[in-house]
Amino acid sequence: MKKILEILLAAGIILCIVSAASPERNSPKGGGMKLSSPAFENNGPIPVKYTGDGADINPPLVIENLPAGTKSLVLIVDDPDAPMGVWLHWLVYDIAPVTKIAENSIPGTQGINDFRKKNYGGPYPPSGTHRYFFRLYALDTVLKFPEGQTRKTVEKAMEGHILGKAELVGTYKRR
Numbered sequence: 001m002k003k004i005l006e007i008l009l010a011a012g013i014i015l016c017i018v019s020a021a022s023p024e025r026n027s028p029k030g031g032g033m034k035l036s037s038p039a040f041e042n043n044g045p046i047p048v049k050y051t052g053d054g055a056d057i058n059p060p061l062v063i064e065n066l067p068a069g070t071k072s073l074v075l076i077v078d079d080p081d082a083p084m085g086v087w088l089h090w091l092v093y094d095i096a097p098v099t100k101i102a103e104n105s106i107p108g109t110q111g112i113n114d115f116r117k118k119n120y121g122g123p124y125p126p127s128g129t130h131r132y133f134f135r136l137y138a139l140d141t142v143l144k145f146p147e148g149q150t151r152k153t154v155e156k157a158m159e160g161h162i163l164g165k166a167e168l169v170g171t172y173k174r175r
Contacts, residue, residue, distance in 0.1 A: 035166035046170035052124030057104035123172035
């Protein structure tokens with residue numbers, strides 16, 4: 001019995017050492033990273049200016065608490081309420097570690113969205129109120145892809161490199 005307890009104790013110590021040594025990359029929620037916008041509150045309505053009914057430009061974003069070791073950021077904006085499934089509105093990768101993304105800007109290299117364009121495509125739901133998820137990922141690497149990559153390619157390359165994640169949700173309903 002004493003031997004079993006010694007083995008279990010040793011296993012527990014090893015588990016604690018492994019857990020302590022594991023970087024936040026194993027937990028995308030780690031790091032306390034925050035994403036917000038001066039244009040709208042989390043879970044609040046996105047102003048018309050940033051939609052297909054308005055100027056169709058990206059809203060300004062504020063980034064806080066980037067994890068140590070962040071080499072680049074990836075921003076994915078999508079609509080999970082689209083009739084044909086999740087609709088990708090914007091994909092930007094290789095964004096330098098910054099604290100702000102300016103309104104109407106191209107902060108990094110743009111991928112191809114579901115409009116088959118390399119730009120921000122603002123909310124423009126066919127009916128009802130839709131949610132728009134702005135997801136920001138801090139990576140320990142720079143992807144170094146040319147522009148026009150797909151979401152699938154970027155997400156695959158991100159695997160094992162995510163130091164932190166933040167999310168901001170906006171809503172929009174056409175009038």
